[in-house]
Amino acid sequence: MNIPRKKQQEMLWTMILSRKFSDSLVELCRIEGKIPGMMILSTGQEAVGSGVCAALKQDDVIITNHRSHHHLLAKGADPKGLMAEIFCKKTGCNKGKSGTLHLTVPEVNAPCTTTVVGATLPIAVGRAFAQQYTQEQAVTVCFFGDGAADEGSFHEALNLAALWQLPVIFVCENNLYAGAQRYEEHTRVKDMAERARAYDMPGIIVDGNDAPAVYQAALEARQRALDGQGPTLMECKTYRCRGHGEQDPQHYQPRDEIRAWQEKCPIPRLSNMLIASGIINSAELQEMESMAESIVQEAVRFAEESPYPEPREALEDVYV
C-alpha cells in the first residue's frame, strides 16, 4: 500500500482529535444538567470515520447517523460548532434544534444526519442520484451500523443503488452490537458484506480498526463509483468499546471482549506504525495529542460559555 504520508498523518490526526472529543464527553455528560439527552460515542471506531473521510474530497457527501462524531470530525466539521450543539446551545451547528443525535454540517457536506436507524441508506441513494443526474464528479458515503442492515430500508436502498449504478459507498460500521444485541443475535449472515451479492454489487470486508486499510478500500470504492461502476458495500469490522450510550452499563458485553478490543485500538496501531516507518516521530505524536487536547478544551469552553437559544427561536427553521 502506497499511501501518501500526508494522508497517513491526517488520519492519525483526525482519530486523535475524535478520541479526545469523545473522552471529554464521557466526563461532561455525567455532570448533572450539563448536557441534555443521550450521549452516544464512537470510542474505538475512529478508524472508520478517519479512513473513509481521508479517501474523500471536499465535494463528496457523507450521510451519517446517531453515532456521528468521528465521521463529522474526520470530514472537517468545526469541533466548536459540534460541541456547542451537543450542549444544545445557540451557537451549535444546528442552533440547539438537534443536540447530539442528528448533528448536521452542510458546510462540510454532511447535510442530512438522522437518528432513525436505517434511514441514512435511502437518503444516500437520493443524494448519489443527484450526483449522477448532474454529472458531478463526486460520491456519497452512507454510514450505518450493523443493526441498521436489518431494516427494510437497507435492502430497498441497496437494490436501487445497484440497479441505477449510483455513485454511493455504503459503509457498514459493524461494531458487533446493535443496542444490547450482539451481532449473531440479530442476523445469521456471517459477514454483512455478503448481503451485497444479493444486489450484485461488490461487498468488501475491511478491518475497521486499521485506518489505512479502510482508506484504501474507500478509495477504490470511490473510484469505481466515479467510473460509473456503481455502489459498493463496505463492511468495516470494529467494536463498540463503550455502551450503546453512556447510561448503558454494558452488562451484556463480556469484560474480556472489551479489553481485547481495547488492545486493538486503532490509534496506537496507526501511530506505532507511523513512528516505526519514520513518518512521524514521538515528539510529533505528542504534539498532535496536546493540540487535539487544546482544541477540544477550547470547544468545551466555547460550548459552556455560549448562551442557550431564546425560547421563541423554537419557532424558526420549520420552513424555508
Place this chain on the structure above:
Amino acid sequence: MQKLGMGQAVNQALKEEMQRDPNVFIAGEGVGVSIHVNPMFPTHGLLEEFGPGRVKDTPVSEAAIAGLAVGAAEAGLKPVVEIMFNPFFTLASDMIVNHAAKLRYLSGGKSSFPLVVRIKSGAGFGAGCQHSHNLEAWTAHCPGLKVVMPATAADAKGLLKSAIRDDNPVIFIEHMGLYFAPMPVPEQEYLTPLGQADIKRQGRDLTVVTWSGMLGVAMGAAEKLSQEGIEMEIVDLRTLTPLDRETILTSVEKTGRLIVLHEATRTGGFGGEIAAVVMEEGFRYLKAPLRRVTGPDIPVPASPPLEKFYIPDQNDLIKAAREIM
C-alpha cells in the same frame, strides 16, 4: 395501596396477562435484554420470568415487528409488540395502518387481529424530534384501530389488560415522563374498560379534556385556579378511539366551557376532533368559544429552553382558562 411508576404498572399488566394466557407473548427491540437495567422500565424482568420463547428480542426491524403481530394475531396468539419511540411508528405503519386496521374489514369480518402495539412517547427528555413526536392523531385517524393513552399508572395497568383481551388491534401509547413518578395502583386484579373517559377532578366552571402526560399539567393548573375560585373539571380521555363523547358532552353541559389540552402539535391534532364533536353536538351548552392548548406546530427541539417552550404548561392552560371565563 402499592405505588408504581407507569412502566412498572405496564410491567404488572404484562406479567399478569402472560400468566393468565399462554398465547400472550411480547416482542420488540430490547424487550428482553435491554441497554437499560432499570425496574422502572415496562419489560424489566419478563425475560427471566417467561423465557425467550415468549419474550422475543427482535432485530431493528419495525416493519417485521408489526407484521409479526398481525400474522401471529390472526393465528390466535395475543402479541404485545413494542415500538421503542413514537417516531419509529412510521416504519411499522404499513403493517398497522394498512393491515392490522383493515384486514378484518377486507375479510368481511371473518379474520380478526387481537394485537397490541405498545409505543413509548413524549417530549421532555432532550432527545429531539426523531425521538419525541406525538403521533396519536395519525393512529386515531384509522378506523379499525383502538387508541389508548393512559395518564396514570393505575389506568395504564387496567387499560393494558383490557387491550390485551380485546379482539381488535389496539395502539397503546405510554408517555415516558410518567415512568418514573410513583402513583397508587390497586393491589387486586382489575380491568379498566376501553372507550371510557374518566373525570379526574370535578368542577363547575370549565371542562378540560386531556390525556396522557398532560393530565398532570391540568391537575396542577386546576389547583391554582381553584384558589381564585375557578373550578375546572378535568376529563381524562384515556381512550381516543373509540371516543367517549358522552362523558365529554355531559361535562361541557355542566360547565359551559371547554379547553382541550394535548402535548401533540396543534394542526390536525386530536383536539380538533374533540372541538368538532362539541360544536356539532354541544354547541348550545357553550358560554364561550372553546380553546385548544397544544404544542406549537413545530418538531420537538432538543435544547432545554426550546423543548420547554414546546411543551404546554400550567401557565398556558391558566391563560386560556382566564380568556374564556
